Amino acid sequence: MSGVLAFLRNSWRQLTSMRTALTLLFLLAVAAIPGSVLPQRSVSAENVAGYFRVHPDLAPVLDRLGFFEVFAAPWFAAIYLLLFTSLVGCVVPRLADHVRALLRPPPAAPARFERLPFHTVVEDPETVNFKGWRKLKRELPDGTVTVSAEKGYLKETGNLLFHSSLLVILVGVGIGAQWGWHANRLLVQGPEQAFCNSLQQFDEYGLGPMVDPGDLPPFCLELTGFEASFLDNGIPKWFEAEVNGDRKFRVNHPLRLDGASVYLLGHGYAPILKYTDAAGKSQTTVSPFLPLDGMLTSEGVAAFPDANGSDKAKQMGFEGLYLPTAGMGRSNHPEERDPALMLMAYRGDLGLDVGISESVYQLNKEKLTRLGDAKMLKKGDTWTLDDGSKLEFLGTKQWITISIRHDPGEPIVLAGVALLLVGLPMSLYGKRRRVWLRLNPDGTAEAGGLPRTDYPGFEDEFKKVTQWPRSQTTS
Amino acid sequence: MAALSDNVLITITVLAYLVAMLLHSADYAFGRQSHIAKAAVRERELVGAGGPPVVEKAGGFLIGQEIKPRAKLSMLQIALGATVLAGAAHLATVVTRALAAERMPWGNMYEFVLTVTLLGTLVWLAVAIVKPEVRHLGLFVVLVQVLLTGVAQIVLQKPIGPLVPALDSYWFVIHVASVATASALFLVGFAASLMYLLRSGYDKGKRGGLYPYGRLFANAETVERLSFRMHAFAFPIWTFGVTAGAIWAEAAWGRYWGWDPKETWAFISWIVYAGYLHARATPSISRRAAAWIAVIGWATMLMNLFGVNIFFEGLHSYGGV
Numbered sequence: 190m191s192g193v194l195a196f197l198r199n200s201w202r203q204l205t206s207m208r209t210a211l212t213l214l215f216l217l218a219v220a221a222i223p224g225s226v227l228p229q230r231s232v233s234a235e236n237v238a239g240y241f242r243v244h245p246d247l248a249p250v251l252d253r254l255g256f257f258e259v260f261a262a263p264w265f266a267a268i269y270l271l272l273f274t275s276l277v278g279c280v281v282p283r284l285a286d287h288v289r290a291l292l293r294p295p296p297a298a299p300a301r302f303e304r305l306p307f308h309t310v311v312e313d314p315e316t317v318n319f320k321g322w323r324k325l326k327r328e329l330p331d332g333t334v335t336v337s338a339e340k341g342y343l344k345e346t347g348n349l350l351f352h353s354s355l356l357v358i359l360v361g362v363g364i365g366a367q368w369g370w371h372a373n374r375l376l377v378q379g380p381e382q383a384f385c386n387s388l389q390q391f392d393e394y395g396l397g398p399m400v401d402p403g404d405l406p407p408f409c410l411e412l413t414g415f416e417a418s419f420l421d422n423g424i425p426k427w428f429e430a431e432v433n434g435d436r437k438f439r440v441n442h443p444l445r446l447d448g449a450s451v452y453l454l455g456h457g458y459a460p461i462l463k464y465t466d467a468a469g470k471s472q473t474t475v476s477p478f479l480p481l482d483g484m485l486t487s488e489g490v491a492a493f494p495d496a497n498g499s500d501k502a503k504q505m506g507f508e509g510l511y512l513p514t515a516g517m518g519r520s521n522h523p524e525e526r527d528p529a530l531m532l533m534a535y536r537g538d539l540g541l542d543v544g545i546s547e548s549v550y551q552l553n554k555e556k557l558t559r560l561g562d563a564k565m566l567k568k569g570d571t572w573t574l575d576d577g578s579k580l581e582f583l584g585t586k587q588w589i590t591i592s593i594r595h596d597p598g599e600p601i602v603l604a605g606v607a608l609l610l611v612g613l614p615m616s617l618y619g620k621r622r623r624v625w626l627r628l629n630p631d632g633t634a635e636a637g638g639l640p641r642t643d644y645p646g647f648e649d650e651f652k653k654v655t656q657w658p659r660s661q662t663t664s
Numbered sequence: 665m666a667a668l669s670d671n672v673l674i675t676i677t678v679l680a681y682l683v684a685m686l687l688h689s690a691d692y693a694f695g696r697q698s699h700i701a702k703a704a705v706r707e708r709e710l711v712g713a714g715g716p717p718v719v720e721k722a723g724g725f726l727i728g729q730e731i732k733p734r735a736k737l738s739m740l741q742i743a744l745g746a747t748v749l750a751g752a753a754h755l756a757t758v759v760t761r762a763l764a765a766e767r768m769p770w771g772n773m774y775e776f777v778l779t780v781t782l783l784g785t786l787v788w789l790a791v792a793i794v795k796p797e798v799r800h801l802g803l804f805v806v807l808v809q810v811l812l813t814g815v816a817q818i819v820l821q822k823p824i825g826p827l828v829p830a831l832d833s834y835w836f837v838i839h840v841a842s843v844a845t846a847s848a849l850f851l852v853g854f855a856a857s858l859m860y861l862l863r864s865g866y867d868k869g870k871r872g873g874l875y876p877y878g879r880l881f882a883n884a885e886t887v888e889r890l891s892f893r894m895h896a897f898a899f900p901i902w903t904f905g906v907t908a909g910a911i912w913a914e915a916a917w918g919r920y921w922g923w924d925p926k927e928t929w930a931f932i933s934w935i936v937y938a939g940y941l942h943a944r945a946t947p948s949i950s951r952r953a954a955a956w957i958a959v960i961g962w963a964t965m966l967m968n969l970f971g972v973n974i975f976f977e978g979l980h981s982y983g984g985v
Contacts (some may be wrong), residue, residue, distance in 0.1 A: 207946045211939050218935040218964075225928040225976060232923060236977075260923050362921075371918065427829045441833040441916050452918040594918040602920065606907050613900045617941070643945075645889065 205278035224259035294325040295337035298625035302637030311634040332630035347615020357605030365598025383411030406448030415587040484520040669760035680750030687743035688803035774820040783848030804855035835912030842905030853894030854962035925976040929968035
């Protein structure tokens with residue numbers, strides 16, 4: 190039994206030693222490196238999929254080891270949890286010591302000042318200046334009077350504050366992971382595209398384990414305006430989106446709602462296309478095209494499943510590029526200076542009711558037949574197809590991509606970082622030191638000084654405090 | 665103004681740093697108080713005494729010897745003067761670039777590297793004025809400056825452009841200013857650590873590789889203390905800079921931390937420098953071990969400055985490489 194206890198005690202000592210803490214720190218730094226070298230799911234799931242395509246043999250192994258989610262991997266957590274355990278094991282006893290030191294008066298003067306790093310004879314004890322020092326006067330039975338003075342308690346206070354604030358940050362991060370949520374979607378301009386905050390409305394979302402979908406704050410958003418301004422070389426100067434008629438937000442200035450913030454991530458154009466089948470029945474779509482480059486050359490599809498009656502084999506789909514300023518196969522400027530659509534027409538079964546979720550930005554061409562060559566359409570142009578049906582390019586609408594996020598841990602993390610920034614300089618620049626003064630019964634006086642931390646300026650301070658009569662240090 | 669900054673002034677800056685570097689080297693080799701000359705004298709004396717081989721343990725030179733009044737300027741003072749001129753040209757390069765761009769000169773890698781190195785020179789000159797005994801460290805600082813400004817001019821230079829909307833934020837100013845300042849301080853701290861490693865290694869009797877140069881440097885304790893002070897000064901500023909970045913990231917991208925490659929490496933540097941400060945404060949860990957950690961820390965900073973922009977794709981790639 191005592192063997193087990195000794196083992197536990199030794200393990201604990203080992204864990205809380207500085208060498209172990211340093212080793213864990215370095216392990217943490219090294220463990221973070223694959224998180225920047227390999228694509229991460231939390232950053233870009235597409236890049237992870239790309240890595241799987243390029244390295245089909247290696248990727249599954251790395252995946253099993255958690256290398257695509259390094260910062261959520263058990264081995265990463267193991268390192269930082271051990272580190273925090275070591276930190277607690279170090280901070281708690283030091284906190285107790287520090288409280289004791291704060292409560293206890295400065296210790297009595299040592300018997301022999303010559304043993305201290307600094308000592309001197311004091312010619313006029315009246316001139317000794319202990320202003321700003323915590324001091325205690327002691328009168329000994331033989332008539333000797335000593336003054337013990339100590340300064341620099343803030344160093345340890347700062348040190349403890351710094352390390353405790355790391356725990357606060359950890360708690361804040363944990364709360365954010367459990368109770369936070371985010372959701373992304375593409376929002377096209379206009380009332381028919383408006384949405385209210387519920388999970389079905391999002392293209393992609395992530396809820397913390399403690400978040401119930403019913404708990405999401407209720408709000409509805411409609412994109413009522415979007416403005417962008419570009420330089421002649423196409424570099425964007427600014428973007429601003431307006432929702433619900435009066436709320437504007439832009440990059441760096443999110444829309445702060447009650448219980449969530451809305452961030453503007455991207456923007457693009459959605460061509461409005463009207464298809465009229467041979468029977469004269471028409472259908473209009475607004476299809477967001479996704480940008481391929483900085484000039485907003487965009488690609489997308491327009492699907493008309495209800496065209497040509499209920500015959501599935503006669504459904505219509507169009508696929509192609511939208512160029513806000515038409516150039517040779519690509520756009521020359523992101524503004525709509527000379528907008529053009531280059532489309533390819535397809536007829537057949539669009540495969541929309543199979544139940545497999547298909548990308549709305551690509552056609553499933555398995556059962557589709559291409560009709561002739563691509564056609565270039567300017568705004569207002571009409572394309573008449575082989576069966577007499579028509580496609581009309583009516584114009585475009587703006588769309589934006591937004592991210593809606595809520596992280597209840599944020600204020601805690603921010604408070605933790607603020608404490609850390611207060612504690613850090615205190616701990617780094619604070620200097621713990623002691624000075625003793627002894628008035629002997631025979632009228633002589635002497636002083637001794639002890640810097641308790643590495644402090645090259647102590648000699649000067651000691652001289653100032655004791656009014657240094659002549660150089661008499663031992664060091 | 666743009667042409668002046670991007671063609672003339674930057675070239676003068678790089679050349680001036682190069683001249684300062686050559687002067688520093690010349691000071692080591694042939695200065696009137698040349699350390700090689702002194703070492704030669706010392707060795708002769710030791711040999712002459714006929715005693716057992718003695719490893720020179722004391723500092724390379726004393727303050728008293730250095731600031732002895734002299735009729736002529738020492739090579740070291742000329743080298744420092746050249747550094748001042750280089751710094752002035754450097755400042756002019758950055759200021760004219762900012763005036764031409766009508767914004768803070770931190771919009772892309774080229775501008776950021778120039779700002780960090782400028783701050784590094786300013787920090788270094790302040791140190792050289794306050795602490796004459798470490799002036800020989802200038803060789804290392806200027807060497808790093810030649811490399812970084814040279815890389816900036818040859819590889820990174822980009823024509824002036826406006827800020828992309830994502831950079832249009834006052835947090836941009838706070839974040840970049842604090843990160844650049846901290847980087848500059850880490851740079852000088854790194855140079856001091858390197859010098860300490862060579863000097864203390866030489867004192868221990870190491871003679872392989874670069875260690876023989878160790879005898880040329882200021883005494884080990886002085887540079888070690890300088891290195892610690894630089895790191896202790898830089899670390900809270902770095903912490904603040906990363907925090908400012910996190911606050912900005914919350915406003916720009918919706919999360920304060922997302923393990924973007926730049927963020928990941930900022931975290932790694934923070935951890936390594938925290939490790940340095942802990943190692944430095946632990947008596948059972950040697951100062952040399954701590955200095956090696958500081959060198960690793962600077963390697964992670966360089967990785968973040970260059971490697972991340974070149975090798976990885978991330979949110980911090982506004983200005984391109």
